[in-house]
């Protein structure tokens with residue numbers, strides 16, 4: 001079955017706005033394929049260790065983020081595909097993103113995400129200090145849910161050109177350790193291409209929701 005306008009839930013977390021910029025590029029990519037990319041915040045407590053909440057970059061980003069709804073269980077159950085993005089924290093996802101994964105635990109029990117398309121994105125301070133491991137930390141959960149995981153193929157030119165973020169495992173930005181480097185054109189192009197790919201695949205792949213056998 002081909003869905004006319006798949007609904008893609010894009011759930012993310014962000015402090016300085018880099019992961020937000022990638023989420024918006026993913027959303028634009030969904031739009032390129034006439035799919036409905038919907039932004040949601042992961043939400044949850046994170047100790048503000050090492051985050052400069054006085055910085056303009058932070059204040060601006062939070063202004064936009066304040067208008068984005070928090071993902072509910074029903075939002076995710078109803079979506080045709082699920083994309084997740086998180087800044088790197090000590091080599092993996094943030095605590096709010098982990099809290100989101102815990103909140104959608106009941107969907108695992110229902111088997112609600114089996115056969116749905118998933119993809120990941122991240123924003124990391126350094127080039128080799130957690131970029132791909134953060135993507136993997138997100139992707140591993142998708143496999144646990146039985147999702148069909150989409151990466152970025154090397155036919156995406158920006159993936160060949162990038163000297164910073166983005167990987168076959170997903171979209172990404174490298175912002176330096178103080179988070180000041182802006183997301184560049186290649187990083188945005190990779191995110192947009194991945195958003196478009198998720199939308200195309202969501203049209204083609206038939207979800208297979210099924211309750212789990214065994215655990216009660």
Ligand SMILES: Cc1cc2nc3c(=O)[nH]c(=O)nc-3n(C[C@H](O)[C@H](O)[C@H](O)COP(=O)(O)O)c2cc1C
Pocket residue numbers: 013014015016017018019020049050051087088089090091092123124125126127129130131173174175176177178179
């Ligand atoms: C507590 C803390 C831990 C972090 N850990 C890492 C890390 O392990 N590796 C890394 O490259 N960057 C790390 N960073 C940097 C952020 O991942 C980076 O600034 C990211 O781009 C911020 O994304 P945002 O603009 O969406 O908030 C850390 C930042 C904080 C505040």
